[in-house]
Amino acid sequence: MKTIIQISDxxxxxxxxxxxxxIDPEHTFHQITDDMIAKYKNIDTIIHTGDVAQVAKAETxxxxxxxxxxxxxxxxxxPGNHDDLSIFPYHQNSPIxxxxxxxxxxxxxxxxxxxxxDGCISEDQLEKLARLLEQNQTLHTVIGCHHHPLLMESEWIxxxxxxxxxxxxxxxxxxxxxxxxxxxxxxxxxxxxxxNIQFLSVPSTSVQFKPKSKDFALDTIQAGYRAIHLHDNxxxxxxxxxxxxxxxxxxxxxxxx
Numbered sequence: 471m472k473t474i475i476q477i478s479d480x481x482x483x484x485x486x487x488x489x490x491x492x493i494d495p496e497h498t499f500h501q502i503t504d505d506m507i508a509k510y511k512n513i514d515t516i517i518h519t520g521d522v523a524q525v526a527k528a529e530t531x532x533x534x535x536x537x538x539x540x541x542x543x544x545x546x547x548x549p550g551n552h553d554d555l556s557i558f559p560y561h562q563n564s565p566i567x568x569x570x571x572x573x574x575x576x577x578x579x580x581x582x583x584x585x586x587x588d589g590c591i592s593e594d595q596l597e598k599l600a601r602l603l604e605q606n607q608t609l610h611t612v613i614g615c616h617h618h619p620l621l622m623e624s625e626w627i628x629x630x631x632x633x634x635x636x637x638x639x640x641x642x643x644x645x646x647x648x649x650x651x652x653x654x655x656x657x658x659x660x661x662x663x664x665x666n667i668q669f670l671s672v673p674s675t676s677v678q679f680k681p682k683s684k685d686f687a688l689d690t691i692q693a694g695y696r697a698i699h700l701h702d703n704x705x706x707x708x709x710x711x712x713x714x715x716x717x718x719x720x721x722x723x724x725x726x727x
Contacts, residue, residue, distance in 0.1 A: 471699055471700060471701050471702070472514045472515075472571045472572060472574060472699075472700040473510055473512060473513050473514055473697060473698070473699050473700070474513070474514060474515050474516070474517060474571075474576070474612075474697075474698045474700065475506050475510065475513055475515075475516045475517070475695060475696070475697055475698075476516075476517050476518075476519060476614075476652050476670075476672050476695060476696040476697075476698065477499075477502060477503075477506075477516065477517075477518050477519075477672070477675055477695045478518060478519040478520060478521065478550075478616075478653075478654030478655075478672045478673075478674060478675070478695075479519075479520065479521040479550065479654050479655070479657055479674035479675065479676060480495055480499045480518070480521065480522055480523075480534070480674075480675045480676060481495045481521055481523070481524035481552065481674070481676045481677075482495055482496060482499065482522060482523050482524060482525070482530050482533065482534055483495065483496075483523075483524050483525040483530060484525040484527045484529050484530045486533065488525070490524050490676055490677065491676075491677045491688065493676055493677050495524065495675070495676040498675055498676055498693045498713070499537075499675045499676070500537070501693070501713050501715065502675045502693060502694070502695050502713065503537070503538075503541070505695075505711065505713060506695055506697070506711070507541060509697075509711065510697060513541075513543050514543075514544070514571055515543065515544045515545065515546065515569060515571065515576070516538070516541075516543055516544070516545040516546070517545075517546055517547075517548075517576065517578070517614050517652065518545065518546070518547035518548070519547075519548055519550075519614055519615065519616055519652055519653055519654035519655075519672065520547070520548050520549055520550025520551075520553065520581075520582065520615075520616030520617075520654045520655065521550030521551065521552045521553060521616065521654060521655070521674075522534055522547055522549070522550070522553055522558075523552060523553050523554070524552055526552060526553050526554035526557070526558075527554075527557075528557055531557065531558070531559050534559075535559060544569075546561045546567070546569060546576075546578055547559065547561075548578050548579065548580055548581075548582075548614060548615055548616055549580055549582040549616065550582055550616040550617075550654060550655060551582050551583075551586065551587045551588075551589070551616070551617075551630070551655070553582060555580075555582060555584055560580075561578070565579070565580035565592070565595060566578065566579055566580065566595045566598050566599065566602075568602055568606070570609070571700065572702065573609060573610060573700075573702045573703075573704075574609055574610045574611070574612065574700045575602075575606055575609040575610075575611050575612075576611070576612045576613075576614060577599060577602055577603075577611060577612075577613050577614070578613075578614045578615070579591050579595055579599065579613065579614065579615040580592075580595065580615070580616075581615040581616050581617040581632055582616055582617075587630045588617065588629070588630045588631060588632070588633050589615070589616060589617025589630075589631065589632045589633060589655075590632065590633045590634050591615065591632070591634060591637070591638060596637055596638065596641060599613075599638075599641060600641050600644075603641070603642075603644070603645040603647070603648070604645075606647070607645065607647055608647075609647060610647055610649050610700070610704040610706075611645070611647045611648045611649060612648075612649060612650045612651070612652060612698070612700075613642075613648060613650070613651045613652070614651070614652045614653070615632070615651070615653055616653060616654050616655050617630070617631055617632040617653060617655050618631050618632060618653045618655055618656050618660075618669075618671055619631070619632045619635040619638060619639075619651060619653065619669060620635065620662050620664065620669050622656050622658070622660060622671070622681070622682070623681075623682045624656070624679070624680075624681060624682050624683050624684075625683075625684045625685070626683065626684065626685050626686050627655070627656050627679060630655070631655075632653075639664075639665070642665070642667060643665060646666070647704075648667055649667065649668065649704060649706060650667060650668045650669070650670055650698070650706065651667060651668075651669050651670070652670045652671075652672065652696070652698075653669070653670070653671050653672075654671065654672060654674070655671070656671050656679060657673065657674040657676075657677065657678050657679040657689075658671060658673060658678055658679050658680075658681050658689070659671060659672060659673050659694065659696075659710045660681075661708075668708075670696065670698075670708065672694070672695060672696040672710065673691075673692075673693060673694035673695070673696075673710060673712065674693060674694075675693050675694075675695065676693060677693075678690075678691050678692075678693070691712065692712040692713045692714070692715070693712065693713050694710050694711055694712035694713065695710070695711055696708060696709070696710050696711075697709055697710075697711065
């Protein structure tokens, strides 16, 4: 069995003292990583599904990398719409990459597009994805990206979803080894099943969005992360963990971020 941890939407700033929507994103991010290390002694890899930065500067990413490297656990990240694609710390400097974990593999895609809030996976990536799935048909597969492929029934965030989900699904239907797609962006937990694939979103490590909201709205629920346990036979189990500490006071009347 392999255990992966999904974190997302850290929204770090260029200074550890700066706030994001009245929350200290550095502090809650560190609380999350402390919690996952305490709960899971054998983490095989950590996947960050985007919006590493709120203030996308080199020093923000460097501080993030230094913190993650302390755990001596392989970690990977994909960019979100708040990240700067020109300085983002891609794995092997590639917008698409594959991670092998014995009987499983994880394929990471870039859905962020410069200057846009919504997402799109480029034709080049889709072609490479199809090749990777063809070449690794014996491996159970998880795909990760930032933008949510399926609608969340939350009108405002659904306008900023992945815009070419149909093209992605057309490829995935040919490859039954794909078991799950993990994504961030929506700052909330969700599990939707379609064509035997589980679409899993994860809470933010910072502030949460209120589910099924017509307009932008913040939730008062705590930050969290997702653990996924991958069994050799293709079965997997997953659970979301949230911080137990009381949520700091937030301004629920903020109209955007």
